[in-house]
Amino acid sequence: MHCALLLPFMLSTVVAALQDTQTPRPGPISDDEIIETIGSLSIDDPKAFPYTVQRLAGFGTRAIPQCVRVIRNSGYAPQVRNGCMQALAVLGPRALPALEAVKDSLGDELPLLRARAIEVIGAIGFDARSALPAVQKLLKDDDAFVRSRALIVTALLTEDKPAFLPKVAEALEDPSPTVQAMAASAIHQFYTDAAKDYVERIADHIDAKDATVKGQACLALASQGDAAVPLLLEFVRAKEDPAASAEDNARTRTRKFSAIQIFGLLRPVRSEGVDVLVDTFSHADKKLVDAAADSLRRIGGEAVGRIASVAEDESLPLERRVRAITELGTIGDPSRAYAPVLVAALQHDDPAMREAASLAATKIISGVPGSIEALTKLLGDPSVETRMNAAQALGQAGEAAKPALDDLVAMLSTDPRAARGAAHALMKLGADAAPVVPRLIALLDSGDTGARLRAVEILGSMGELVVPSLLEAAKSLDSLRGRRCIALVMQSIGAHLSHDEDRTKLATQCVEALRAWLDSDEDVLVRDSAIALGQFGSRAKQVVPQLIRLASDGGTEERIAALFALSRIAPLEERVFETIHAAVAAESQDVRWAALESLGTPGNAKAVPVLVSALESTVDFDRVRAAESLSRIGKPAKEALPALEKAARRELQRPVADTINGVIRILMAL
Numbered sequence: 001m002h003c004a005l006l007l008p009f010m011l012s013t014v015v016a017a018l019q020d021t022q023t024p025r026p027g028p029i030s031d032d033e034i035i036e037t038i039g040s041l042s043i044d045d046p047k048a049f050p051y052t053v054q055r056l057a058g059f060g061t062r063a064i065p066q067c068v069r070v071i072r073n074s075g076y077a078p079q080v081r082n083g084c085m086q087a088l089a090v091l092g093p094r095a096l097p098a099l100e101a102v103k104d105s106l107g108d109e110l111p112l113l114r115a116r117a118i119e120v121i122g123a124i125g126f127d128a129r130s131a132l133p134a135v136q137k138l139l140k141d142d143d144a145f146v147r148s149r150a151l152i153v154t155a156l157l158t159e160d161k162p163a164f165l166p167k168v169a170e171a172l173e174d175p176s177p178t179v180q181a182m183a184a185s186a187i188h189q190f191y192t193d194a195a196k197d198y199v200e201r202i203a204d205h206i207d208a209k210d211a212t213v214k215g216q217a218c219l220a221l222a223s224q225g226d227a228a229v230p231l232l233l234e235f236v237r238a239k240e241d242p243a244a245s246a247e248d249n250a251r252t253r254t255r256k257f258s259a260i261q262i263f264g265l266l267r268p269v270r271s272e273g274v275d276v277l278v279d280t281f282s283h284a285d286k287k288l289v290d291a292a293a294d295s296l297r298r299i300g301g302e303a304v305g306r307i308a309s310v311a312e313d314e315s316l317p318l319e320r321r322v323r324a325i326t327e328l329g330t331i332g333d334p335s336r337a338y339a340p341v342l343v344a345a346l347q348h349d350d351p352a353m354r355e356a357a358s359l360a361a362t363k364i365i366s367g368v369p370g371s372i373e374a375l376t377k378l379l380g381d382p383s384v385e386t387r388m389n390a391a392q393a394l395g396q397a398g399e400a401a402k403p404a405l406d407d408l409v410a411m412l413s414t415d416p417r418a419a420r421g422a423a424h425a426l427m428k429l430g431a432d433a434a435p436v437v438p439r440l441i442a443l444l445d446s447g448d449t450g451a452r453l454r455a456v457e458i459l460g461s462m463g464e465l466v467v468p469s470l471l472e473a474a475k476s477l478d479s480l481r482g483r484r485c486i487a488l489v490m491q492s493i494g495a496h497l498s499h500d501e502d503r504t505k506l507a508t509q510c511v512e513a514l515r516a517w518l519d520s521d522e523d524v525l526v527r528d529s530a531i532a533l534g535q536f537g538s539r540a541k542q543v544v545p546q547l548i549r550l551a552s553d554g555g556t557e558e559r560i561a562a563l564f565a566l567s568r569i570a571p572l573e574e575r576v577f578e579t580i581h582a583a584v585a586a587e588s589q590d591v592r593w594a595a596l597e598s599l600g601t602p603g604n605a606k607a608v609p610v611l612v613s614a615l616e617s618t619v620d621f622d623r624v625r626a627a628e629s630l631s632r633i634g635k636p637a638k639e640a641l642p643a644l645e646k647a648a649r650r651e652l653q654r655p656v657a658d659t660i661n662g663v664i665r666i667l668m669a670l
């Protein structure tokens with residue numbers, strides 16, 4: 001367990017497994033490929049180095065013999081040997097076969113390689129204890145980096161940790177900040193509640209100039225629990241002395257700041273710590289208030305009551321009370337127990353208090369009891385931020401928010417930002433917003449484009465409960481914009497209805513309504529209806545003949561929509577396959593791309609030869625679409641692997657080659 005904690009702290013070069021990291025080629029791993037990768041470590045490119053290390057480690061134990069060969073040979077450049085060491089460290093316990101070679105490197109003349117050897121031993125873990133005596137000799141190495149690694153790895157591997165603690169405490173006084181930080185880290189990780197005799201020595205470093213030393217010392221002091229509390233209280237309560245030097249007062253303030261942070265880390269929470277934090281939060285200046293607020297947030301629920309009392313204390317400046325309300329929101333649901341404080345703040349005369357309270361209400365996901373009336377009133381607040389927050393908070397209240405539904409709908413036609421908040425609230429309410437469905441459907445024919453689109457989004461999120469009203473509207477609405485909006489809503493709910501066996505009748509009725517619009521003279525309505533029909537999947541099979549005609553003879557956008565719809569409704573039918581296949585040769589590039597993408601449906605074995613042929617296209621995007629579609633077909637597309645590998649070898653465009661190689665890996669894994 002500790003090895004996993006130590007490795008990120010130990011390695012000075014972070015080796016990240018990023019998505020764009022070069023990966024080993026498909027197929028068996030060869031020594032030549034490993035040697036080639038090791039050779040790449042010599043390239044003087046700091047950005048490429050960690051990727052190469054990751055690639056080398058990606059070969060697994062297969063790379064160990066070659067890494068051992070390199071680290072034993074001082075003729076290799078230090079950078080190359082360093083990279084091999086780092087790759088072994090990434091392998092962790094799997095690098096055990098390399099242990100003897102790594103132990104030999106503990107005596108290397110280069111400090112960096114001695115340090116890396118120690119890191120590998122620590123990464124291997126307890127199975128590397130035979131190397132511990134040699135590592136301990138390096139506790140007195142001339143190089144601070146080496147000493148720091150020897151310290152933390154000894155603390156990790158030693159069987160008698162109490163006996164080693166004095167050495168760790170002694171290292172806190174090392175002249176190097178690197179060693180000091182590592183000593184504090186060792187206390188934090190391995191000596192919880194066991195370094196009580198050293199709390200003052202640890203505390204001497206919580207005001208260190210070096211940020212790493214300071215941070216690790218704070219963690220180390222927090223790990224000592226009750227033994228640290230008296231000292232921490234002393235630091236927080238200390239006053240600056242006008243007669244003291246500026247340096248002494250700066251130290252007093254820094255220790256105070258650090259002690260405040262440490263109280264937030266202590267577990268279990270100490271009541272005296274909460275008291276001093278709340279006192280600081282109530283009366284100190286902004287920098288210390290920020291630190292106290294951060295610690296109170298860390299403490300969470302156990303501090304909520306005290307923070308609520310600050311919000312209610314009228315003797316305090318309004319700014320501090322507003323900040324207390326903000327912190328209640330940041331803590332979240334535990335603040336629900338103090339709902340009356342929040343409700344009172346929602347009704348406060350000061351706009352800053354109302355805004356802070358409305359924002360706090362949004363962060364209490366289970367809703368604030370008794371807040372509906374106050375939040376509804378805030379939907380008309382002069383501040384757009386407050387209106388947005390109030391709408392969001394109402395959306396989290398569930399059925400209790402029904403009295404605010406009409407006001408939320410009215411907001412959809414107001415300021416765009418506030419309207420967006422109202423839309424999110426109505427979507428969040430879902431079925432609880434059913435009473436306003438008729439009003440939302442009426443907005444589908446509104447002259448306000450924003451209101452129409454928001455109504456589409458909300459209705460689409462509400463699912464099947466809106467379908468009966470939507471079907472009635474489809475019969476009565478004559479305007480193009482109204483019908484298009486209905487088609488857009490059906491795009492959202494079609495996928496759900498297509499898989500729900502109990503909703504066959506509703507799905508059939510939707511399909512019939514959309515089918516009638518395929519004969520419209522308005523190409524945009526035809527396009528939107530075709531896309532919506534595709535969402536109903538096999539439930540829309542009766543419209544396949546119309547969609548085939550549209551895919552063959554329609555305008556460009558209509559053809560694209562019809563192709564996608566066919567690929568969702570009946571992709572494996574012969575007539576559908578032939579229609580999509582024919583579109584691959586279309587003059588329109590957009591239609592061609594849509595056809596290639598439409599062929600990529602699971603199990604579509606007939607499409608494999610067509611897509612393989614498209615890998616020969618001179619158009620980059622054709623090749624990309626063809627490869628991606630092969631990956632979606634699944635196992636039947638494995639027969640295309642030779643063609644994909646050939647295409648990858650000859651590909652000159654890096655993004656296209658990356659896509660093809662990614663598809664190869666996907667298919668090989670099936």
